Amino acid sequence: MNLNEILKLDIKLLVAFITILEEGSVSRAAERLGVTQPALSKSLQRLRETFKDSLFTRQAYGLSPTARAIELSDMIKPILNSLSDLMHPSALNLETLDRKFRIKVNEGDLESFIEPLLAELQYKAPGLRLSLSSNDELNFDDLLSAQTDMSIMHASETPGNIRSKLIGYMDSCVILSETNPLFHQKEVTFEDLLNHRSVTHHLPLNCINSLSVTANKLKNQGYCIEPTLETDSLMVAMQAVKRGMSFFAPRSIGELFLNVISTKPNFYPVRLIPMPKEIIELDEHGGNRPLQICWHERSNNDLAHRWLRERIIYFMRESPWMQVPE
Known part of the structure; x- marks a missing residue:
C-alpha cells in the first residue's frame, strides 16, 4: 500500500x-x-x-x-x-447468523426469560449459540476483557465503558415445605423465620447491593441475619427446603420449586409466602431486587448483540415476577 x-x-x-x-x-x-x-x-x-x-x-x-x-x-x-x-450498518439476518454469546446470569434471573428465548432462537436464529454461567455480584472483569458479552445483575454503578439498562425489579418470597414448623401458620413473622433454620441462594451478604444494605439495617436493629446454609446450587437448596429450612429466594425460583416439586414423588408440599414486612419496610426497593443488563461499549452498536439483549429485556419484563419501571 x-x-x-x-x-x-x-x-x-x-x-x-x-x-x-x-x-x-x-x-x-x-x-x-x-x-x-x-x-x-x-x-x-x-x-x-x-x-x-x-x-x-x-x-x-x-x-x-x-x-x-x-x-x-x-x-x-x-x-x-x-x-x-x-456509512450504513449491515443488515441483520437472523436466519444466517452464526454467533456465540456468553451471558452471565444467576439461576433465579435466568428462569424469567430462558424458556421463551430458547423457543424464539429455535425458529428465528437457529445458528445463534449461548453460553450461560452464574454471575458474581458487581464483577465487570469479564465484560471488560471480552470474556462475557452481557451480564444480568444488580449494578447501581458501572465503570465508564460499561453500559447498563434497568430491566425491572424481581419479586422475592420465602419458600417453606410441610416439614417446616411454620408451614401451617396463617401468619409467619420475621421473628419466626429468624428462629428457624434458613437457606439462601446467591445472596452474598458481603456484597454492596440493596439486600446486603437491608441486612445491615436489620443487624443494627438487633436482628441476627445468619442463614444456616448459603449455596449457589438449587439442588442443594431444594434438599434444604425438603428438610425444613426456610428459603429466601426470587419469586421465579419459588414458582420453579412449585412446578418441580409437584412432579417429584415423595416430596412434601411447598408453600410460598411474601417477604416479611420488616424487610419490605427497610429495603429501598420494597424487598424486591433491581436488575440491570450490562454490556461493554464495544458491543453497543453490534446489531446481533442489540437484538439479543433487547429480546432478553422484553421476555424478562413479560415475566409475571418482574415489576417493570415506568
Whole structure:
C-alpha cells in the first residue's frame, strides 16, 4: 500500500469523475452535484493531472470518456460503493447468523426469560449459540476483557465503558415445605423465620447491593441475619427446603420449586409466602431486587448483540415476577 499515492486522492474528485462520466456533461454534472460549473471544471483539471490523462474528449453530443477513463470507472465505482456501505450498518439476518454469546446470569434471573428465548432462537436464529454461567455480584472483569458479552445483575454503578439498562425489579418470597414448623401458620413473622433454620441462594451478604444494605439495617436493629446454609446450587437448596429450612429466594425460583416439586414423588408440599414486612419496610426497593443488563461499549452498536439483549429485556419484563419501571 503506497500511502503517499493514496493521500493524493480526494473522494470528492472521484465522485466528480463518476458524475461527469454518467452525465456526459460538466454543466449537467455540476447541477446534479449542486456546485458551479467553473468549480467542477477545476475538479476535472485536477483529475486529469492526477491520472495523467485527458479522461474526456469533447464530441458534438457531449463528453466522451477515453480508454483510461473507462478503465478507471471500473475501479472507482466499487470503491465509492464500499465507502457508501461504510456509512450504513449491515443488515441483520437472523436466519444466517452464526454467533456465540456468553451471558452471565444467576439461576433465579435466568428462569424469567430462558424458556421463551430458547423457543424464539429455535425458529428465528437457529445458528445463534449461548453460553450461560452464574454471575458474581458487581464483577465487570469479564465484560471488560471480552470474556462475557452481557451480564444480568444488580449494578447501581458501572465503570465508564460499561453500559447498563434497568430491566425491572424481581419479586422475592420465602419458600417453606410441610416439614417446616411454620408451614401451617396463617401468619409467619420475621421473628419466626429468624428462629428457624434458613437457606439462601446467591445472596452474598458481603456484597454492596440493596439486600446486603437491608441486612445491615436489620443487624443494627438487633436482628441476627445468619442463614444456616448459603449455596449457589438449587439442588442443594431444594434438599434444604425438603428438610425444613426456610428459603429466601426470587419469586421465579419459588414458582420453579412449585412446578418441580409437584412432579417429584415423595416430596412434601411447598408453600410460598411474601417477604416479611420488616424487610419490605427497610429495603429501598420494597424487598424486591433491581436488575440491570450490562454490556461493554464495544458491543453497543453490534446489531446481533442489540437484538439479543433487547429480546432478553422484553421476555424478562413479560415475566409475571418482574415489576417493570415506568
